[in-house]
Amino acid sequence: MTAPAWLLIIGAVVTCGGIVVSAVPQSMRTGLAMQALGVALIGAAGGMVVVGDGSVGSQFSNGFGPTVGVDPLSGFFVASIALVSTPALIYARGYLSESHHAPAIAVTTGVFVLALVGVVVARDAVTFLIMWELMSVAPAVAILLVSRSPETCRAVLIYLGSTHLAGVGVWLSMLTLAHLGVFTDPHSLAAQPMVVQSLLAGAALVGFGTKAGLMPLHSWLPRAHPAAPSHVSAVMSGMMIKVALYGLVRMLFEWLAPLPAWVAPVLLGVAALSCVAGVLYALMQHELKRLLAFHSVENVGIISLGLAAALLAASAGQRQLAALAFAAAMLHTLNHALFKSLLFLCAGSFQKQVGKLDLDRLGGLLRTMPLTGASFLAGSMAIAGVPPFNGFASEWLTLQALVQLALHGNPTGTALGALGAAALAATAALAVFCFVKVVGLVLLGPHRQKAVASSHEVPPSMTGPVVVLAALCLAIGVAPGVVLGQMGHLSPFGALPASAVGITLAVPGSGVFAPVALAAFVVLCTAVLQLARRRAGTTAPSPMWICGQVPDSRLAWTSAGFTKSLLLVLTVVLRPRRTVSVELDGVLVHSVVHESDVPHLFDELLFRPVLGRVLAASRLLRRTQSGSLRAYLTYLLVTLVLVLVVVRVGVG
Amino acid sequence: MRGNVLAIAVQLSGLVLAPLLPGVIQTIKARLQGRVGTSPLQPYRDLRRLWGKRSVAPYDSTYVYRLAPSLSAAALACAVLVVPIGASTIGWLGSDMLVPIGLLALARFSTAAAAWDPGGGFSLMAAGRDLMFSVFAEPLLLLAFVLVAIGSHSTDLVQMVAAAGDPHVATLPAHWCAALAFGLVVLVETGRQPIDNPDTHLELTMVHEGPLLEYAGRDLAMLQWTAAARHWLMLVLAVTFFVPMPAPVPWNLLTLALGVAGLCALVALVETSLAKMRILRVPVLLGAGVAICMIGLASWIAQGAL
Structure with missing residues (x-):
């Protein structure tokens, strides 16, 4: 056996040991550390497979026996899972220190991470599906361990319901592929009529797309992610939705060949919708973790834009461009995993210090929690796609893929590429808007409640992981x-051009993007200007300018106020609700209550009617369950007769 | 080697010459309004005066507030050096068209975040408006860039500028659509009327000036230079993309200078003749720009199909 295989086995054993050890309250911290070590070893194995460009273990098989193996694509996802989970598990040591059911949550976290690894290393349909279900159930358990309020239960119900309903698509497509023998011979699907491939592609898009949180199937995501404990949210947002994308990538790029022509444009449309609408709804949120959850929808959209561009380029025969677009999607997968888990972990630290994460009730946390605050600032700049952080690098590559598709493609490619690029540009601008708001409301300005003013920095076990993640984002x-x-070799389209893999980046048909030089120049220039600023003398403290009035904390600018201009411009699309009720005491105004919110239209217009129909249908069905023995005996008889008829007709 | 040194010198001159552009626009505007007005060198005098003063920082402000002016000035300086003047640029900073867009976003992020630090309503209202404009201006800028890139089939700024000198490019409808759209972006990014009024002293109407309210001294000098550099960036790009350049070195620089002066006059004329729009109407104007870009794209696709 090779070194990665040994590492993988040792890592899995250590993680399992960690899970057992963490079940005991006294040794929970040790157990979590063991889990982190084990996952890091597994990740190292994945990294070695990616760098070595070999593969370990079995190839995909059509059988039902449990088989496991790692090829470069799986290795990349394994390494990404470890990059997110190891800091999250170390963070959990501090984060879980005072919470209820801490050992149970620790065990669930370990199982969850192993299930994620299991999905990407599974080499047969049954192992894949078992791990897939385990991956779906584990966070639900973690959420219910933290809270059992009616809202949380509802969120879990919607999460489990939608992932399982959509899971039908996953089961259907995986089992059909195993039946047709596609896992060993990709050409065997070509013999089938095109409608089979269309159905399979549709099932895969719905199944994996729901789990990935692609709009309009994302409804569970902004409910479930905020409800989970923060380190689980970090792994959910960082990697679970990416594991769903892993399934989609396997389907669309390896197994479904030839791919129906409608898939790429549909994926591009869905991706563009996800990124623009995802960030737009994120901007209108007033709770930090819910806002971050909507940003996951946005970033899955950006990754899918890259995947769609790769499919379009491949169908036009531009293999090099397809390889670039695919690499852009993978790089953004890694980047989003890093900065999103960073942001969720920081949110957990804030929550531990302050209580609730209502954006309008925080403020000034950069002063009380300098390390966590600075890491959060770095993560915000990364997710906003601002150079010199990693978000800009992968968005640059994705934009390049779309623009090159527009410049060099056929008419379809030109139109779709330009539209996708424009959508991504709007998304980037909206993300800057959103994270300026978040940084301002969370980190800067005056403290907006007493709990914030008395908050202090969290212990090193919680700051260490976020600082490391922030450093990775910058690196x-x-x-x-x-x-x-x-x-470069992850994609099925061959190697990346040599110009795209050095210190400076350039794709065919683009100019040079020199991230090192840019970062060095900006940092040096800023440092020189800061020195010059110091030389002018000390900075004089002053009150802020509000036309000479006395500052009043009740007049502090809010989340809704900052985004009001955009909301007014997009009233037609977002349909905000606003109610003002005036309570009169005789002729005097006693109080004025103002309420406003931006309803989530996907829920209101799409899911509520569907849910209503489903519930109505199940009420109808409930009438058949009378509880009377005679009725059930009649059902049995009818079924028996029907079966006999079917058998008779079938034989005849 | 000598050509290289000359190119770097020309490129660096942008950092020094940038404040001249708002000065020239102000002078021409004053003349158009029948006033004598200030000298085109007035921005330099302002900068010297501010440079001699201490900075101020509101109570409770953090390093985000103190870093923002330097960071946005650094980002804009970088962008000025990336955008080629006369079809050559400093190679090692890169030359892709998406790089200036990213650097503009960095400057916008840092100034808008800094507006939250003192937490004053005026600055935040203005910062929110600025970011709201950018949501529509950024896709417009990208689409305009894509349409310009059609001429060279490359997103390399040097090649785009070189191809823009080709007379064939001027016959493309897409190029003209790009020019119209780019004109709108110039107005937004430089904060000129009818989008924003740079001369306003009424806080409630501010967009670009708002986040600068709390700053003084050297900080304010850096921010004012940043605004001037944004003028330089946009006007130089507009001229190099849409005015055909003669090839030899002194002549293309002369054309560039004349073109930029002409555009300054045009901006002053627009600013004198048009009142400021309602802020909520601006996205409609920018949306029209996106529509123009779509028409340009469609025309190009149609040309390819014919």
């Missing part, structure tokens, strides 16, 4: 080409 932002160089 990949400064040297994306180095990471890309190791990821």
Whole structure:
């Protein structure tokens, strides 16, 4: 056996040991550390497979026996899972210290992470599906361990319901592929009529798309992610939705060949919708974790834009461009995993110090929690796609893929590429808007409640992981080409051009993007200007300018106020609700209550009617369940007769 | 080697010459309004005066507030050096068209975040408006860039500028659509009327000036230079993309200078003749720009199909 295989086995054993050890309250911290170590070993194995460009263990098989193996694509996802989970597990040591059911949550977290790894290393349909279900159930358990309020239960119900309903698509497509023998021979599908492939592609898009949180199937995501404990949210948002994308990638890029022509444009449309609408709804949120959850929808959209561009380029025969677009999607997968888990972990630290994460009730946390605050700032700049952080690097590559598709493609490619690029540009601008708001309301300005003023920095076990993640975000932002160089062979379209994998990046038909030089120049220039600023003398403290009035904390600018201009412009699309009720005491105004919110239209217009129909149908069905023995005996008789008729007709 | 040194010198001159552009626009505007007005060198005098003063920082402000002016000035300086003047640029900073867009976003992020630090309503109202404009202006800028890139089939700024000198490009409808759209972006990014009034002293109407309210001294000098650099960036790009350049070195620089002066006059004329729009109407104007870009794209697709 090779070194990665040994590492993988040792890692899995250590993680399992950690899970057992963490079940005991006294040794929970040790258990979590063991889990982190085990996952890190598994990740190292994945990284070695990616760098070595070999594969370990079995190939995909059509059988039902449990088989496991790692090829470069799986290795990349395994390494990404470890990059997110190891900091999250170390963070959990501090985070879970005072919470109820801490050992149970620790065990669930370990099982969850192993299930994620299991999905990407499974090499047969049954193992894949078992791990898939385990991956879906584990976070639900973690959520219910934290809270059992009616809202949480509802969120869990919607989460489990939608992932399982959509899971039908996953089961259907995986089992059909195993039946047709596609896992060993990709050409066997070509013999089938085109409608089979269309149905399979549809089932895969719905099944994996729901789990990935692609709009309009994302409804569970902004409910479930905020409800989970923060380190589980970090892994859910960071990697669980990416594991669903892993399934989609396997389907669309390896197994479904030839791919029906409608898939790429539909995926591009869904991706563009997800990124623009996802970030737009994120902007209108007033709770930090819910806002971050909507941003996951946005980023899954950006990744899918890259995947759709790869499919479009491949169908036009531009293999090099397809490889680039695919690499862009994978790089953004890694980047989003890093900065999103960073942001969720920081949110957990804030929550531990302050209580609730209502955006309008925080403020000034950068002063009380300098390390966590600075890491959160770095993560915000990364997710906003601002250079020199990693978000800009992968968005640059994705935009390049779309623009090159527009410049060099056929008419369809031109139109779709330009539209996708425009959508991504709007998304980037909206993300800047959103994270300026978040940074301002959470980190800057005056403290908006007493709990914030008395907050202090969390222990090193909680700051360490976020600082490391922030450093990784910066490192990949400064040297994306180095990471890309190791990821060139993940795509089925051949190697990346040599110009795209160095210190400077350039794709065919683009100019040079020199992240190191840009970062060095901006940092040096800022440092020189800061020195010059100091030389002018000390900075004089002053009150802020509000036309000479006395500052009043009740007049502090809010989340809704900051985004009001955009809301007014997009009233037709967002349909905000606003009620003002005036309570009169005789002729005097006693109080004025103002309420406003931006309803989530996907829920209101799409899911509520569907849910209503489903519930009405199940009420009808309930009438058949009378509880009377005679009725059930009649059902049995009718069924028996029907079966006999079917058998008779079938034989005849 | 000498050509290279000359190119770097020309490129660096942008950092020094940038404040001249708002000065020239102000002078021409004053003349159009029948006033004598200030000298085109007035921005330099303002910068010197501000440079001699201490900075101020509101109570409870953090390093985000103190870093923002330097960071946005650094981002804009970088962008000025990336955008080629006369079809050459400093190679090592990169030359892709998406890089200036990213740097503009960095400057916008830092100034808008800094507006939250003192937490004053005026700055935040203005920062929110600025970001709201950017939501529509950024896709417009990207689409305009894509349409310009059709001429060279490349997103390399140097090649785009070189191809823009080709007379064939001027016959493309897409190029003209790009020019119209780019004109709108110039107005937004430079904060000129009818989008924003740079001369306003009424806080409630501010967009670009709002986040600058709390700053003084060297900080304010950096931010004012940043605004001037944004003028330089946009006007130089507009001229190099849409005015055909003669090839030899002194002549293309001369054309560039004349073109930029002409555009300054045009901006002053627009600013004198048009009143400021309602802020909520601006996205409609920018949406029209996106529609123009779509028409340009459609025309190009149609041309390819014919």
